[in-house]
Amino acid sequence: MKKSLLGALALVLLTALPAFAADSIKLGFNIPMTGDIPDVGESSKNSAEMLKKKINDAGGVDIGGKKYVLEFIYEDNESKAESALSAARKLITQDKVLGIIGPQSSKQAVPAGEASNELKAPMISPWSTNPNTTKARPFVFRGCFLDTFQGPVAAKFATEEYGAKKAAVLYDIASDYPKGLAEDFKAAFEKLNGPGSVVAFETFTTKDVDFSAQLTNIAKSGAEVLFTPQYYNEVPLIVKQAKSMGFTKPIMGSDSWGSGDLMGLCGDDCKGLSFVTHYAAAGAKGKTKEFIDEYTTLYKKTPDDVAALTWDSINLMLDGAKRMGPITGDMEKDRDALRKAMTATKDFDGITGKMSFNPEGDHDPVKCAVVVKIDPEGKFGFYKSVCPN
Amino acid sequence: MLQSFIQNIFNALQWGSFYSLIALGYCLVYGVLLLINFAHGDIFMVGAYIAFYVCMLFLGKLGIIPGMPGWLVLALAVPLTMMLTAVVGVTLERVAYRPLRRKGVNRLYVVITALMCGLILEHANLALLGASRRSFPTLIPTTVYNIAGVNITNIKMGVILVAILAFFFLRFVVVKTKIGMAMRAISYDRFAVPLMGIPADSVIVFTFVLGSGFAGLAGLLFAITYPVLDPYMGALIGWKAFIAAVVGGIGSIRGAFAGGFLLGFVEIMVVAFFPSTLRDLIAFTILLLILSVKPTGLFGVARRTKI
Numbered sequence: 001m002k003k004s005l006l007g008a009l010a011l012v013l014l015t016a017l018p019a020f021a022a023d024s025i026k027l028g029f030n031i032p033m034t035g036d037i038p039d040v041g042e043s044s045k046n047s048a049e050m051l052k053k054k055i056n057d058a059g060g061v062d063i064g065g066k067k068y069v070l071e072f073i074y075e076d077n078e079s080k081a082e083s084a085l086s087a088a089r090k091l092i093t094q095d096k097v098l099g100i101i102g103p104q105s106s107k108q109a110v111p112a113g114e115a116s117n118e119l120k121a122p123m124i125s126p127w128s129t130n131p132n133t134t135k136a137r138p139f140v141f142r143g144c145f146l147d148t149f150q151g152p153v154a155a156k157f158a159t160e161e162y163g164a165k166k167a168a169v170l171y172d173i174a175s176d177y178p179k180g181l182a183e184d185f186k187a188a189f190e191k192l193n194g195p196g197s198v199v200a201f202e203t204f205t206t207k208d209v210d211f212s213a214q215l216t217n218i219a220k221s222g223a224e225v226l227f228t229p230q231y232y233n234e235v236p237l238i239v240k241q242a243k244s245m246g247f248t249k250p251i252m253g254s255d256s257w258g259s260g261d262l263m264g265l266c267g268d269d270c271k272g273l274s275f276v277t278h279y280a281a282a283g284a285k286g287k288t289k290e291f292i293d294e295y296t297t298l299y300k301k302t303p304d305d306v307a308a309l310t311w312d313s314i315n316l317m318l319d320g321a322k323r324m325g326p327i328t329g330d331m332e333k334d335r336d337a338l339r340k341a342m343t344a345t346k347d348f349d350g351i352t353g354k355m356s357f358n359p360e361g362d363h364d365p366v367k368c369a370v371v372v373k374i375d376p377e378g379k380f381g382f383y384k385s386v387c388p389n
Numbered sequence: 390m391l392q393s394f395i396q397n398i399f400n401a402l403q404w405g406s407f408y409s410l411i412a413l414g415y416c417l418v419y420g421v422l423l424l425i426n427f428a429h430g431d432i433f434m435v436g437a438y439i440a441f442y443v444c445m446l447f448l449g450k451l452g453i454i455p456g457m458p459g460w461l462v463l464a465l466a467v468p469l470t471m472m473l474t475a476v477v478g479v480t481l482e483r484v485a486y487r488p489l490r491r492k493g494v495n496r497l498y499v500v501i502t503a504l505m506c507g508l509i510l511e512h513a514n515l516a517l518l519g520a521s522r523r524s525f526p527t528l529i530p531t532t533v534y535n536i537a538g539v540n541i542t543n544i545k546m547g548v549i550l551v552a553i554l555a556f557f558f559l560r561f562v563v564v565k566t567k568i569g570m571a572m573r574a575i576s577y578d579r580f581a582v583p584l585m586g587i588p589a590d591s592v593i594v595f596t597f598v599l600g601s602g603f604a605g606l607a608g609l610l611f612a613i614t615y616p617v618l619d620p621y622m623g624a625l626i627g628w629k630a631f632i633a634a635v636v637g638g639i640g641s642i643r644g645a646f647a648g649g650f651l652l653g654f655v656e657i658m659v660v661a662f663f664p665s666t667l668r669d670l671i672a673f674t675i676l677l678l679i680l681s682v683k684p685t686g687l688f689g690v691a692r693r694t695k696i
Contacts, residue, residue: 034520240531
């Protein structure tokens, strides 16, 4: 009994040894592989795997004079806030990752960001646009623009493009991102068109599928455009039901439209609609086009904005890692060094734009938005670019 | 004003139809076995997925047989979905509930087993078919009829009609047929019935066939109306339909229908007249008030222990 116990102990130690001997750095991924928006998790993982293969095939990433192989650990946050929180904690305390990429949607990113900040591990969210994710959190970064920028862009587009003086909004009140963006849009639209110009401000809860009562109110209100900042699994239902309620005015959306199988679920009903997003694959040039071609060859589909932003965010973190100095092995010191290096990022040339972080204040890069229009073939076409002045 | 009110009445009738069809399954099984089949919402989800694959097969999208016109696919899909979903329900009964019944365990254990079966169905779907949403193919193109300012689609009318027909069919089966009489007999005294020479097990299987068949039908109609399918779609609707069945009076068919349509009406009308953020709060407060005034539900029968 004692001999076999000793033997088992020796075996365990032997198998554990190689983990300490390999020169690798671990990055964690907190992504929604199941739940409401699994396509977002799939895009993130695809992008990450493509980058990992590229870097590891070239020998790894150079930190402090030594080459380190990348090791990615994926955790599924099931599109739920509590799961995102426990996934973040597991990655930081158990898997001892250097930094975390994700969560993607604000509902998970806001609480996970609090955990990361508390446990002093750098986290970057590629896709979360709600300001609360990075607010007063020195360890949390983001790779995209804010809703306080997106709201006014959407409001301006609605006013100019459709000549709309009255707008309606339909959003999920139980989720941070749609709620924040709906309020930002309302404030911006009313600034442009006068108070009360948002004539219908309707809500529903996550997982609702029937919007007939809300859409009846919206059709009755006389709104000239409907803004609905929802995810790809809800938009097709909203658009189809709006049509059957007799609402014939334009419907527009936000960056959450661009990810996932929107056209597969929506079909013809979504053709001709527009939304604000981070990048448009059509008409891309240079490094962006290279990324799109590689991704399309490998995964047989065009990368969405989540894939592009994840690529940029991982590269942002690795860029910081290259500048952080040698890895000491003390997790706390290394994570803090990574944070310092990432905060000092200036003019990082990503495929979705040039990014810098502000050393004072929240780590939100200044980026341009792109308005995409869905063409008659169902492809996302570039319509115009809006940059902050 | 009147227009949007009538519009909302139709919205409520359609939404209530789904709750009614599912509440029916709860009520039938409860009536016969005094068991609350918590897996029922997930049987509804399985029905929707079965409908999805049946329609994809007959539309020729799976490449096995050439495609057929939409209306024919719908005509074939209805009986096929109901039968296949009934098979799922009966399998659940054979595998999970009957062994426990034989052992004569406390009904509470069977209820917990039912809950577990529901979870197994959800997660098996997730594991086998993946997390991605499925888009239900269009069988009959939606035509919007505008009658005096009220917009109604052909699908909406179809759903409401089917729910009403289902109610009359089930009333007929339970009240006018021999097997319906056997079902009512079992609900009065389960142990005396076999003594009278009635095969109790066959009647119970028939009950599950009916309940699951209608859940399958509800799944098909739901998939046609809201064509985005996901593995967890049955959970929330199942729970709400259960609440509707309890408020209507669990064990009574009229109760299940009344409860389903009542919940549908309350949810839709609250959004129509109050800010839509207060929907769930007001809807469940109203249900709570109804239960506190009449604890057995609207058409329910008083019993010493319900679970």
